[in-house]
Amino acid sequence: MRDLVANQLIKYLERRGVKHIFGLCGHTNIAVLAALSKSEKIRFINTRHEQIASHAADGYARVTKKAAVVLSHLGPGLTNAATGVANAALDSIPMVVIAGDVPSHYFGKHPHQEVNLHADGSQWEIYRPFVKRAWRVDRPDLMPEILEKAFALAESGRPGPVLVDVPMDIFSKEVDVELFDRLDLNNKFIHKPSLDEELAAKIISTLAAAKNPVIHVGGGIILADAAKELQEFVDHMAIPVSHSLMGKGALPDDHPLTLGMTGFWGTKFINDSCKNADYILGLGTSFKEADCSSWYPEFTFSFPPTKLIHIDIDPSEIGRNYPTEIGAVADLKQALTVLVRVAKKLYPVARKNAAMEQTIANQRKDFKANNAKMEQSDAFPMMPERILADVRAVLPRNAIITTDVGWNKNGVGQQFPIYEPGSILTPGGYATMGFGSPAALGAKVADPDRVVVSLIGDGGFGQNPAVLATAAIENIPAIFLIMNNRAFGTIAGLEKAHYDTTFGTLFEKDGESYSPDYAAIAKAYGVEGVKIQSAAEFKPALEAAIKANKPYVLDVSMINNPVPTAGHWNIMDIYSPGKKVHHVSTN
Template sequence: MNKLLSHQIVDYLERKGIEHVFGLCGHTVIAMLDALEKSEKLRYISVRHEQVASHAADGYARITKRASVVLCHLGPGLTNAATGVANASLDAIPMVVIAGDVPSYYYGRHPHQEVNMHCDGSQYDIYKPFVKRAWRVDNPELMPQILDKAFRLAETGRPGPVLISVPMDMFSREIDEKLFERTYVDSQEVFKPGIPQETAARIAKQLIDAENPVIHVGGQVVFNEATEELKELVEFLDIPVTRSLMGQGALPDTHPLMVGMTGFWGTDFVNGTTKNADLILGVGTRFAEADSSSWYKDVTFNAENTKFMQIDLEPSEIGRNFPVILGAVADPKNALKVILEEAKKIVPEGIDRKELKAEIAKYKAEFKKSNVEISNDERFPMTPQRILKDVREVFPVDGIIATDVGWNKNGIGQQFDIELPSTIIHPGGLATMGFGPAAILGIKLAAFDKKVITLVGDGGFGTNPSVIATAVEQNIPVVWVVMNNGAFGTIAGLEASHYEHSFGTIFKDHKGESYSPDWAKVAAGYGIKSKRITSAAEFKSALKEALEADEPYLLDVPMENIPVPTDGIWNINDIYTPKENVSEGRLTSGEAKKSLHVTT
């Protein structure tokens, strides 16, 4: 029996257990919208900008741990969604993007909104730099195979987005339902790789024999739900843990062996822990620039004095930034489990490093003490530290926070305690403004029983306030906390520290006066509850009210534009004006280190 391809695609998504499709309409996908309208199992989440769709789908996938689905129009629809898809790619988040395209019989004739600068029918080339695979459907009979391949590829190995570009005439072709029979029997379950016991034994022995071992973890540990295995291993061997931004939540920030975040926004103690390690096991992390202080050898990591081992799902990441004495391509959950088994054979009684834990506890206590005064300061606009303190005191420990860019991300990564995995969602690799306000829509849909908020700067929120419309239309009760400093604050600080001015980063009107929209009034215009905070003392009760409202709510919180305190280093200015004591990315003196301190 023949059936429209669009309807068979919807049938396929239903069988896969997909519950939500994020997208925006366009003439190339109206056949799909017709099929979705008739579905009783799929909920179409319509947005006002495609970047909102891809960010929301990203947030959704981070909670469900499965590929989310984006449906978008050709040309501008596809390019609008690109930033969110690229963000998901750099953070290894699975996603299947289904995009309409021009009719196949019009390739190269400049049909409406066609992209064909270098070859005909080439729209899908736009996504090739940042998706795992891009398909163009030239034959509707191939769609069943393409769908199976797309979801399997998105979810396996190092996860990431894929693209299926579908000429609009293909959606309206009828094909035999028998062609989809393969999708009923083709299992999508793919077992993730582990490591042989022999390899695990070698890793365990290296960790046990090392004098100052460290386990450095990244986002793969959280996404692949390896947090319990990590906890059991480090507690058995008493090994300190450091993390990337994306690794926050892999081990509770309050755990006695969790040292903290390394790199740009790391403190001297945290960076010193990894710098002085004689052995580091990296698990599910790329040792990227942000986590490695631009790879300066005497700041966060030092390959001259430290041996590295690395476990990652992606073979190309092994040894990319630091030479390894042992690399393993494996799922962190499977690998850590076997390493613990082998460690117990070598040292059945485990290892106890009481002095180390005492040092970590002392550092944490001192760091918190150094923030007490500014975290309780009553001045207004509020200090960002006060905002974070009040949020932590009111927000439930199992609630989910999505950050964006600036204090809300860097400050949280550095000094906001997260107790449970997947309760903090950061835009890591691409660090995209506008991520948080949209991501929480998908996060809430995936975890409707949890409280969900975003902490976002006014610059980030201003990129796409239409997220509010989607929340209203779809009845998604989330809370936006706009940390409003009237600027692109992080860049303002960087520019001021390097060039002694803040041109292009502070929001001003044509007269040069400070300017910022009243986001509470903007939100009210969209028809949701909102409040502009007028004193530091008011914020905590307002946030509690917003969380209890169980409907979309926005808080506009005036905030002082002060830098995130950090001892970390970022090679930002030397890219353009190399200092005399910096050669090919290497620090050659203490003065160079001092000059490169990030003060934003």
């Protein structure tokens, strides 16, 4: 029996359990859309820009912990999507991008929209630097095995996106259905490596003998769905836990042994706790620059004299940035399961660390007290601390937050408590402006019963305002909370501090501060929109938005004060050598 490749592609995705595809039409992929129109199991989320599609798929994958699917057109469609796919790659998010391409029989003739200046028929190579692998399907009979490999690679080992590039004529050719049917015999789950008990015992004994051990966790804990095992291990061994930006929420922020986020936006107490540790157990973390104060030993981590035990699914991360005394390649969920079992065998009675718990409690109390004035301020434009405090007070414990860059990422990492693992979605490695609002669409599609709020600056929201069209048409009730400081605020603060100018960073018209009316824009798209006029209006407006259960925009004017910093970033040394300068307020 023979059938069109496009039809069999959709049937394969259905059998694989794919429920949503994010994308945009083009003449190279309409055969797939036609096949998709007949599906009763897959919903197509139609976006107005491919970057929105790839960011939405990213948010979706972070919530479902399965590979999301993006459907793209060739040329400008594929390059539009590239930013979102690269963001997913740097944050290890599984994704399968299926892109149309020029007809195979026109390779080298420079047909419509072919990327052809230096290589013919090679648009797929654009993605090679950041995807785990890029395939071009040169024959119909290769499509089934490439699809199977694509999903397996995206979800196995260190997760990440892959590209399946398909010349448009391949979609419309017939293929033997048996080639797809035989794939059903394949197990779709690939088991990942674990720790042996001997190594686990060595790690446990080393940590138990340490004077000031710290566990430092990254986003790998969330990706491995290992938060429950992490908490069980921490509760038994009584070791304090710091985290990277991507590791926020792996252990709830109200757990008595959660230190908080390290690095440039970490507090002095958190950074000092890591710097003064004799042993650090790194779990699912790459020790990236922002989390490690540009690797300057006087600020956050100091290896040596601190010694490092590092467990990660990716062997290339072990020893990359710091020397490692014990390194192990393992899936974090399985590794922690073994560590818990061995810990309970070696130490049947759970260890206690009352002194550290009290120290952490005191530090939290002091930090909260120092922020109280800003959190309670009635100033308008609002203080960012007041915005975050009001949001946390209103949201349910399990609400999903998506962030962008600036205050809504750095300030949230430092000051906004996260209580449920995986409930904060943030652009880490790529720090992509414009991620937050499309990611909220994907998160809400993935888990419609949870409240989803995108905390996003006006600069970030302005990148992809067409997200509102998708929210309206698809009836995706995410809340877009625009922290509007009429600027690329973080960069403005940097430029002002180091060069005494804000050129190119403030949004102005004829010398006056300028902002579109995002509430009015929302209404034009058919989405509810409210422009907040005072600090007192904000909290009730957010409560109303949650209750409405429909797409909603809140445009909140905000003072552009910098996020307090205690760590270091070596760009400061590049801007102002030999000086102690960070950011300043532009208000």
